Amino acid sequence: MEYYVIIDGRKCGPFSREELRSKFITPDTPVWRNSMADWTPARNIPEIADILQPEPTPPPFNYGGTQPETQHARRSEYIPMIPEDYNALNIFIIIYGFLCCHLCIIGSIFAIISYIKSGEMKTMHALEKYDLMTIKAAEVRKFHKLAVWSDVVLTIIGLTGFVIYILLITFFTYMGTLVQN
Secondary structure (H helix, E strand, O other): OOEEEEEOOEEEEEEOHHHHHOOOOOOOOEEEOOOOOOOEEHHHOHHHHHHOOOOOOOOOOOOOOOOOOOHHHHHOOOOOOOOOOOHHHHHHHHHHHHHHOHHHHHHHHHHHHHHHHHHHHHHHHHOOOHHHHHHHHHHHHHHHHHHHHHHHHHHHHHHHHHHHHHHHHHHHHHHHHHHHO
């Protein structure tokens, strides 16, 4: 005998009794065969009762409040990754500006701002405010680039000034020795 079933709102079949074993037929699945007048739940058909799958059991009721969210529903949501935070590089730029090159304090200030914005970006990700996280990530990149470029430019200016200073000292020392002789 051949059976028709409704699965996910669609009429499927015909299936033999053995083919029905491979389908997930529950006691509430509507079934029909040629000798029947109308669709009926599978539990009302004795010859297929032994191949029915039990209904999935619902999660236990949480008497303390709302029902916990299932893992399946949570996994289907897209969660973007946290963008690059540049924290290690920002810390290096901060230390470099304050300790090594006093001209580069401007770069250190930009690096501190980038570091703070990075923390805000991570907070937005944790709060699942991904649109705000993207805006904060752009600000992190902008201030990090400003920190790097200001350090590069100011370091070049500082080194150029140092080289000019050494050349002038050397020149005037040489001129002083010529005048004495």
